[in-house]
Amino acid sequence: MEKLRPCLQGARVLVTDPVDDLLLEALRAVGAQVDYRPGISRGELLALVPRYEALVVRSRTRVDREVLERAGNLLVVARAGVGLDNVDLEAARERKVRVVNAPGAATQSVAELTIALMIAAARRLRESMELASRGVWKKVVGVELYGKTLAVVGFGRIGRRVAEIARAIGMDIIAYDVVDIRGHAEKLGARVAEDLHSALAEADVVTLHVPLTPDTYHLMSWEEFKAMKRGSILVNTSRGAVVDSEALLWALNEGVVATAALDVLEHEPPATEAEKRLAQHPRVILTTHIGASTVEAQRRVAIETVRRLLEALAEARGCSR
Known part of the structure; x- marks a missing residue:
C-alpha cells in the first residue's frame, strides 16, 4: 500500500460506523484525511457527504440513491463487512461510484x-x-x-x-x-x-x-x-x-x-x-446481530476492506499501482 501513498495523499474519507482502529490507521498511513463519525445522523450525512471521495460504512448507514446523489465527489463506497444490501448498487453504478466490501473476512x-x-x-x-x-x-x-x-x-x-x-x-x-x-x-x-x-x-x-x-x-x-x-x-x-x-x-x-x-x-x-x-x-x-462481532473478524474485515478501498480509490483517481 505504500506505493499508493503519493496517489492517495489528501484523499478525504468519511467513516460513519464503528470500525477497527486498524482500518483508520491504514487510511491515515497513506496520507488520507479521515473524518471518523460513528453514529452520524441521516441529516448530517446528507449535509457532509458532498465533501468526500470515499465513504466507509457497516450495517447501520444506508447508502441509498439520495445519499449518492448528494455525494458529487464520491468515488468509492466501502462496506466494512460481508453484505451490500444497505448500498443502492444500481444508483452507485449510474454515478460510476465503485463499491467494495470484505466478503470472506467474517x-x-x-x-x-x-x-x-x-x-x-x-x-x-x-x-x-x-x-x-x-x-x-x-x-x-x-x-x-x-x-x-x-x-x-x-x-x-x-x-x-x-x-x-x-x-x-x-x-x-x-x-x-x-x-x-x-x-x-x-x-x-x-x-x-x-x-x-x-x-x-x-x-x-x-x-x-x-x-x-x-x-x-x-x-x-x-x-x-x-x-x-x-x-x-x-x-x-x-x-x-x-x-x-x-x-x-x-x-x-x-x-x-x-x-x-x-x-x-x-x-x-x-x-x-x-x-x-x-x-x-x-x-x-x-442475539443482537453479532455474527461478525469478534476481535478476529473485525481485524480481518479492516484489513480486507482497507485494501480494497485503497485500490479502488487509487484506480478511480487515475493512478497506476
Whole structure:
C-alpha cells in the first residue's frame, strides 16, 4: 500500500460506523484525511457527504440513491463487512461510484455463532437459563444434533463452513442454492436438494446463509414454513428480511418450528408487532446481530476492506499501482 501513498495523499474519507482502529490507521498511513463519525445522523450525512471521495460504512448507514446523489465527489463506497444490501448498487453504478466490501473476512465468526445458536436451540438453553436466573432448578430436556439432518440454505463461504463443522458433530447435510453447488457439496459430503421445499421437508435443522436480494426477501414465508418438518429448528444469521416475521410467529405457535435462533431481524431493534412478539417468545433465541462481532473478524474485515478501498480509490483517481 505504500506505493499508493503519493496517489492517495489528501484523499478525504468519511467513516460513519464503528470500525477497527486498524482500518483508520491504514487510511491515515497513506496520507488520507479521515473524518471518523460513528453514529452520524441521516441529516448530517446528507449535509457532509458532498465533501468526500470515499465513504466507509457497516450495517447501520444506508447508502441509498439520495445519499449518492448528494455525494458529487464520491468515488468509492466501502462496506466494512460481508453484505451490500444497505448500498443502492444500481444508483452507485449510474454515478460510476465503485463499491467494495470484505466478503470472506467474517466467515469463521459467523459460522461459529451459527453452530452456537444451533446447539442453544437444540438444548433449549434460553429456557434453562431463565429458570436458573429465578432460582428454579428444573431440568429442561433437549435433543442432540448428532445424527440429525441439517439443511444449509445458501452454500457460499459461510454455509459451507457451517456444513463442515456440522459434519464434524455428526450431522447429515443437505444443501440448497440457486447456483450449481454440486462440486462443493461433494467435497463436504453433503447431498444437494432439488428445490428449497424438499430440503425443508427433510431437515431437523434449517440454517439460512443467503444474501438479501429481491429474490430472497421473505424467502422463508408461509408456504416454506408449511413445508418444514414439524418440530424443527430454524437458525438465521444471514439477513433478517429473509424471514417473514409474521409467518415465523405462526410457525412457532403451531409447533412447526420448535425453536428459532436468530441473530438478525428485518428491523433492528424490533419495530413491528410480530418482531416484538418474537423477541419475547419463550422459544426464540435472539442475539443482537453479532455474527461478525469478534476481535478476529473485525481485524480481518479492516484489513480486507482497507485494501480494497485503497485500490479502488487509487484506480478511480487515475493512478497506476
